[in-house]
Amino acid sequence: MSATAQPGLRGKRILLAKPGLDGHDVGAKVIALALRDAGADVIYTGLRKSPAYIAQAAVDEDVDALGLSILSGSHVELVAQTFDELAARGAGDMAVFVGGTIPAADREALEALGVKGVFNSDMRLADVVAQVARALA
Amino acid sequence: MAISRAAASSVAEALTAPNTAPGAAPVIGVTGAPGAGKSTLIGRLVARRVRDDRTMAVLAIDPSSPRSGGSLLGDRIRMEAISGDPRVYIRSLPSAGAHDGLTDNIAEVLGVLDAFGFGEVLIETVGVGQAEYGVRALAAAEVLVLMPGAGDYVQAMKAGIIETADIFVVNKAELPGAERLEAELLAVLERREVKAPVIRVSAVSDEGVAALSEAIDAFLQESRERETQAARQRFRLQSLVQRRLREVLDQVACEQWRLPLADLYCSVLKRL
Numbered sequence: 001m002s003a004t005a006q007p008g009l010r011g012k013r014i015l016l017a018k019p020g021l022d023g024h025d026v027g028a029k030v031i032a033l034a035l036r037d038a039g040a041d042v043i044y045t046g047l048r049k050s051p052a053y054i055a056q057a058a059v060d061e062d063v064d065a066l067g068l069s070i071l072s073g074s075h076v077e078l079v080a081q082t083f084d085e086l087a088a089r090g091a092g093d094m095a096v097f098v099g100g101t102i103p104a105a106d107r108e109a110l111e112a113l114g115v116k117g118v119f120n121s122d123m124r125l126a127d128v129v130a131q132v133a134r135a136l137a
Numbered sequence: 138m139a140i141s142r143a144a145a146s147s148v149a150e151a152l153t154a155p156n157t158a159p160g161a162a163p164v165i166g167v168t169g170a171p172g173a174g175k176s177t178l179i180g181r182l183v184a185r186r187v188r189d190d191r192t193m194a195v196l197a198i199d200p201s202s203p204r205s206g207g208s209l210l211g212d213r214i215r216m217e218a219i220s221g222d223p224r225v226y227i228r229s230l231p232s233a234g235a236h237d238g239l240t241d242n243i244a245e246v247l248g249v250l251d252a253f254g255f256g257e258v259l260i261e262t263v264g265v266g267q268a269e270y271g272v273r274a275l276a277a278a279e280v281l282v283l284m285p286g287a288g289d290y291v292q293a294m295k296a297g298i299i300e301t302a303d304i305f306v307v308n309k310a311e312l313p314g315a316e317r318l319e320a321e322l323l324a325v326l327e328r329r330e331v332k333a334p335v336i337r338v339s340a341v342s343d344e345g346v347a348a349l350s351e352a353i354d355a356f357l358q359e360s361r362e363r364e365t366q367a368a369r370q371r372f373r374l375q376s377l378v379q380r381r382l383r384e385v386l387d388q389v390a391c392e393q394w395r396l397p398l399a400d401l402y403c404s405v406l407k408r409l
């Protein structure tokens with residue numbers, strides 16, 4: 001893991017979660033390690049969690065950002081549900097990032113929901129980390 | 138003050154935080170080597186002890202990387218048995234600058250939790266070696282989790298944590314070596330004249346968790362006075378002074394390190 005320290009991430013709390021049914025979390029784990037190595041405190045919640053569970057964990061853990069890794073294709077619904085659950089807990093303004101296999105056509109829909117950054121699996125890790133750092137600085 | 142604020146506050150801020158007398162909630166410390174099964178066991182234990190009239194809080198501490206300062210907080214994911222239970226509050230914390238198995242400002246964080254009226258608070262320490270046993274000062278009951286295949290661990294810990302724990306758990310009891318570990322542990326305890334329950338548990342299958350829960354109840358019954366205000370206050374003071382000392386040492390300029398030790402000692406003390 002070679003992502004370099006990002007001063008903007010020091011002391012920032014980030015929850016990484018996988019809503020939906022796909023069972024691959026290698027990507028999420030790689031991002032988790034890269035963010036840690038860049039100085040963030042990263043909480044990973046594991047596979048197949050419901051939007052309600054994720055929103056509650058994000059609120060309980062008082063995180064600065066929430067990263068959703070979605071490979072199942074139903075990202076727009078899952079992200080919309082997660083925002084609803086966040087809003088129901090008074091955290092509708094949470095900084096949310098989405099990673100996975102997101103067709104270009106869906107980007108706008110996600111951004112319209114309030115997503116702060118959309119990352120595709122082919123992006124360089126260092127760029128993902130730098131973009132998160134900028135958004136949280 | 139929110140928990141994040143309490144956890145991240147500077148020495149100066151911590152000094153102005155309201156005095157946190159220990160609340161009504163007993164603190165149960167769970168400690169042991171990395172991978173011994175602390176998180177899995179806490180999930181099981183809390184699932185058994187939580188009731189509608191006894192909500193529970195878990196503070197789960199994982200180590201901060203000394204290089205990046207970041208951390209991967211992976212305890213929550215192991216607490217499957219309670220994930221999603223609205224009566225349970227789980228908070229993951231990085232160890233930050235603390236080297237006692239806990240985290241900076243843990244006493245202030247406990248103070249914030251007190252205000253919420255949880256029935257019990259569990260603390261999972263980072264996986265400890267020999268010399269980190271800060272949780273002793275804060276816990277009404279301290280549970281040490283051991284696992285087979287780490288027999289040398291009992292050996293290595295003889296003088297350390299073994300003397301501070303109240304209840305011993307031989308976890309992963311379904312694995313080979315559990316009986317041997319239990320025998321070794323009992324022998325060490327007997328030699329040191331430590332009288333404490335030793336309980337075999339398999340956190341993955343929930344076996345033995347009921348017995349552990351009962352042992353905790355029994356211990357809390359007879360020892361409620363241990364978690365005194367004085368103990369928590371002493372712990373807070375010690376950790377604040379230690380943090381201040383680290384700050385002062387970080388400010389010592391390169392060339393000053395050549396001074397005689399006695400001079401350095403005086404000048405550091407003066408700046409504390």
Ligand SMILES: Nc1nc2c(ncn2[C@@H]2O[C@H](COP(=O)(O)OP(=O)(O)OP(=O)(O)O)[C@@H](O)[C@H]2O)c(=O)[nH]1
Nearest residue numbers: 170171172173174175176177215264309339340341
């Ligand atoms: N076979 C067996 N495995 C167990 C048992 N309890 C926990 N484990 C496994 O041991 C591994 C570590 O468990 P954790 O609960 O994360 O251990 P921990 O002590 O919290 O680890 P750290 O927080 O990293 O120090 C996981 O793979 C668990 O599934 C048990 O009773 N039997």
Ligand SMILES: [Mg+2]
Nearest residue numbers: 175176211212
């Ligand atoms: Mg753990």
